[in-house]
Amino acid sequence: MPTAIAVTSADLVLPAPDRHTPAAAVLPPPEQVDLECSLAHTAGLLERHGHLVVVVPPWLAPAAARRLRTVRAILESDRIxxxxxDLPPLxxxxxxxxxxxxxxFDFSPGVLASAARLLSHYIYAGALLGSVAKLDRVPVGLKAHAKSWSPSAQFAVLANPAPHLVKLGGPGAGHGAHGGGGLPPGPEFATHLTFARGQLASDWVASELAPAWRVQGVMENPLPADSPAWWATPKLVEFAAAIPDPALLHQLVASVRREECRWCGFELIGDRCGFCAAPLTAPPPGQQGQHGAAAADPYSRSRS
Structure with a gap:
């Protein structure tokens, strides 16, 4: 059985694009199940799959995050x-x-876990917002704050891979890391776009953003429950573009040099172990020539 992928809420499980994609395990929060049930559920996943990779969003309630750590500690498992x-909900x-x-695929659990950080850099996640007055996830200038109080104001905001804010429907200036007006900068590789509607009636994402980003497909899904809080307004349409092809994802991950975690022994890619979170330490002086590029760029690809 493949390594189990788990989430902390069911609305983070999007429909499978094909019959080969496994379902994700949903770990119920403490208010729904007691510790004994959580232990039994997690132990069962480990017995069936061998290893468990849990995506823990930063907005997760502290009690739920503590439950996850407690379960891992009681089970004394280094396989979790x-x-x-840190990405928006969608x-x-x-x-x-x-x-x-x-x-x-035939990736080891350590490579699969550490691949999450690599893949996150290729996800373009944002939202169309009716207000940025309370938004603190992306830099917002004073002019955008002032214009946000207009009933007809709309803002296109990109949170990942780099912050960008554009006021739509008028002579707005771009704010954030890249500046400039128009649309948020999109991916320069093939993606599919997923969007989810909140309390903002707009077809802008499908009719304008998708063609401008030249996405290969568009799909609508229900809005995750935590999206209004993440974006600081219920007046939104959340969107995210990502690589949809499993073969391309496999090629991307497989092309990155693999290392061994010096703390727990798992394979990893990048600069941090997915299982114990230990950083990739610098190689011994005699090996600097061999691994120096990997230290400078944690996702440098092997040329072999």
Whole structure:
């Protein structure tokens, strides 16, 4: 059985794009099940799958995060990876689906867990917002704050891979890391776009953003329950574009140099172990020539 991918809420599980993609396990929060049930559920997943990779969003309630750590400690299991990937809710759901797609390949559990950070850099996650007055996830200038009080104001906001904010429907200026007006900068590789509607009546994502980003497909899904809080307004349409092809995802992950975690022994890619979170330490002086590029760029690809 492939490594199990788990989430902390059912709305982070998007429909499988094909019959080969496994479902994700949903770990119920403490208010729904007691500790004994959580232990039994997790132990059963480990027995069936061998290893468990849990995507833990930063907005998760502290009690739920403590439950996950408690279960791992009581089971004394080094086969549970808790991944703290900071993406908006819909982007998180897309990352979870990509991990589910990759779980059927022959990647070791350590490579699969550490691949999450790599894949997150290729997810373009944002939202169309009716207000940015309370938004603190992306830099918002004073002019955008002032214009946000207009009843007809709309803003296109990109949170990942780099922050970008554009006021739509008028002479707005771009704010954030890249600046400039128009649309948020899109991916330069093939993607599918997923969007979810909140309390904002707009077809802008499907009719304008999708063609401008030249996506290969568009799909609508229900809005995750935590999206209004993440974006600080219920007046939104959340969107995320990501690589949909499992073969391309496999090629991307397989092309990255693999290392061995010096703490727990798992394979990893990048600069941090997915299971114990230990950083990749610098190689001994005699090996600097061989691994120096990997230290400078944690996702440098092997040229062999």
């Amino acid at each position: 990876a808790l991944l703290d990937i 982007g998180t759901a897309l990352l979870v689906r990509q991990l589910r797609q990759l779980s059927v």
